[in-house]
Amino acid sequence: MPQFLENHANAAPVKRERRKDARPGELLAAALDLFVEKGFAGTRVEEVALRAGVSKGTLFLYFSSKEELFKAVVREYIGTHLRAGHEALCVAKEPAADMLAFCITQWWERYGATKAAGITKLMMSEAANFPELAEFYQQEVILPGRALIRSVLQHGVNTSEFAIDDIDNAVFAVLAPLMFLILWRHSLGPCSPASQQLDPSRFLKSQISILLRGVLATQRHSDRGRVTVQTVKTYEAKTA
Amino acid sequence: MPQFLENHANAAPVKRERRKDARPGELLAAALDLFVEKGFAGTRVEEVALRAGVSKGTLFLYFSSKEELFKAVVREYIGTHLRAGHEALCVAKEPAADMLAFCITQWWERYGATKAAGITKLMMSEAANFPELAEFYQQEVILPGRALIRSVLQHGVNTSEFAIDDIDNAVFAVLAPLMFLILWRHSLGPCSPASQQLDPSRFLKSQISILLRGVLATQRHSDRGRVTVQTVKTYEAKTA
């Protein structure tokens, strides 16, 4: 008789050994949710434990303090982020516009739409209280992200596909809508009436559209025959 | 009778209450700083009192609880926000591109660069813990802001200056960089090395440039003779 059927005989109580391996992950997931929702100080460890289905004491078997739990959450989900990011990095190269759009949509699917995205909001809220973590986050997430986007933009500029004056700041034209979407969904979004919810795919489509029209240098035809954009010159606003 | 005259009716005791009236303002300012930096739960009322130069007990003479203090902070600085926003609203109308750029720079000067901008970060962090405040913020700030931007964009579309597919989402192409700038300056920014700081004016200039190229329908000359942008068609990204 196959082994996996034997387990079914007395299935009800999940095996302890199995549980022990799963605990940290369950606790981290619960902690992420609550930290994102209520902030570090506003979250009670017991709540985290209960949400993970264990008692207060059990949490401390795996994380020596609330602060360590917090750090572990950030590290764990930053790990997820980075892996996803690096995978996305290694794909489709041409043309730059497609690549940029691809990066954005991939980023959304692999990070923005996942639980891990809560880390972004978390860092925004708690940076001042955890400066070491904030620095860590900068080094491990922000800088690589900025570099990745910058390389795509630079690539477009090199191939004359993009016309960008200030690439360093242009990077934020890509990042800002992505951050905005995440922050919205993790803060004001859940408090908004249905009529004001953001539809992520429409939102991203719109942002990609405006963004690309904003950086493309000239009209061109994509490899699939879709007409794109032609930009002539930089606009300089008349500001006060 | 003009509204601003009504205040004169009971002007006499103003001098007497000045001292008393000044206290709440100092407390609110101190509270704003600390709430923004450390979050609601992470801020101690004693710290607020100390920063405002009064004792802990005095704070409770003016605000019946920490939560009431928090609400007062939000309402106070939302007031500032709204007044600034509405004033900006009532000016320069043509052309739409200039108006948009003007709105953005005004918004920065009158709100983004002020202490009041901390409220934005605060609401992002605390929305889940103060749903009624979040709703209030949405109603009083977000919706009017979106409506204002939308009206500018719509205006541009109406005059054929702008070509925008999805105006509702395009609004966020304006909002996102502004939010990003505020959040950066109130969270990760202070934790970053000097080399990675954002220069607000360059940042905004870059965002305005890309944004306008992204929404303008066609090349045009601004009233001051600067050449701007010509966009031909909407780009549709080749995504998975």
Next chain:
Amino acid sequence: MPQFLENHANAAPVKRERRKDARPGELLAAALDLFVEKGFAGTRVEEVALRAGVSKGTLFLYFSSKEELFKAVVREYIGTHLRAGHEALCVAKEPAADMLAFCITQWWERYGATKAAGITKLMMSEAANFPELAEFYQQEVILPGRALIRSVLQHGVNTSEFAIDDIDNAVFAVLAPLMFLILWRHSLGPCSPASQQLDPSRFLKSQISILLRGVLATQRHSDRGRVTVQTVKTYEAKTA
């Protein structure tokens, strides 16, 4: 009307200012009792607070942690000890036997019979858990005490009043009964039936008598005409 009568008028609520100065002392006294009785780990801070007539939180206004409270107790009562010790040190010099007896009785009256003596038991019990304090206690109390006694013994030897082979160890012949008396009174004594209680004055008289006969070199007459002791040679026991 004398001032102390005025206080009687509205006596019930003791003045707060007065209280604040008294608090630390009251807390230290309560803490000494309980730490001596139950040990550091076995004592609850709330118990200390209650015995001092305040609430849990008040204790932490004066001592930042249980451990700091403990250290403060030791330092406070070591201070008492040292002051008493130094005063005793500066008196009656001759003859050495009188001086030794005087030191012992003074030590008892000024230290052994006071609350401060609990520190001795405390250090015996907690030395391993507070090595820094133990070292502090050694440096500040034990070493000076040993030096003091040693100087008295040496004085007696110099004047040929005492005959002592091993002065360094002889010091403990003075210390041991004193320690014993303290430890007895703070540990087993309170658990003993009345029939087995030690009478300190008899105990000390007996110890002084045996001790002096044990160290005196030769018969002599004290200045008050009491006959004393004559010792001829050192006894060397036949041990296995």
Next chain:
Amino acid sequence: MPQFLENHANAAPVKRERRKDARPGELLAAALDLFVEKGFAGTRVEEVALRAGVSKGTLFLYFSSKEELFKAVVREYIGTHLRAGHEALCVAKEPAADMLAFCITQWWERYGATKAAGITKLMMSEAANFPELAEFYQQEVILPGRALIRSVLQHGVNTSEFAIDDIDNAVFAVLAPLMFLILWRHSLGPCSPASQQLDPSRFLKSQISILLRGVLATQRHSDRGRVTVQTVKTYEAKTA
């Protein structure tokens, strides 16, 4: 039937239970060390188990609670003490001075220098928390010990070897240095620099010397020809 034979009656299963019977011994030894070092409350049962090489759960198979473990430790090592004490009691009788010295050195070798001596420190520290144990300790250890020493002193007095005014308190002149040595070695000693360590054999030699000079009535020659002590009269200190 001699008592020691009774154990043979059910000797057969001994081998089988040896393993099982060994465990409690290892646990008791580990527990003694830790209780002595850190006190009852300061010792964690898990630490005891680890030091004994078993798991936390196993400890509770043998001792139903931490408190029972503590009592078992005291009883176990008091047993050791008593056996050693009674054996020492039954030997060498003359002269009283030799017997006293013999008792002291035997006591040191058979008890003071062994792990069991930790019990003495333990009882000093924990008497107030375990009154029933303290009473047990008094009945089983202190009283017999005092009686033993008293009988030796009385014997010396009866033979005119000793001149002692207050025999009951004189007993403590014997006990005090012994207690002192044990307490020193189990508390402050381990925290002291090498330069201040006590050398037990020198310490005891010195104490015995002073003690015997302190109680002997007159000069005499020991059976090995060593000259000893002559005391003429009781010293009465001039105290305040």
Next chain:
DNA sequence: GATGAATGAGGATTCATTCAT
């Protein structure tokens, strides 16, 4: 028996709030 994961009562510590001065 032995294990060690899990529990939860208990104790240290914090901090919003009160109130006598």
Next chain:
DNA sequence: CATGAATGAATCCTCATTCAT
């Protein structure tokens, strides 16, 4: 009004004890 000492509910964390494996 202003103060800051005092309070105690709330929270983090520990550790004796249990129990499924």
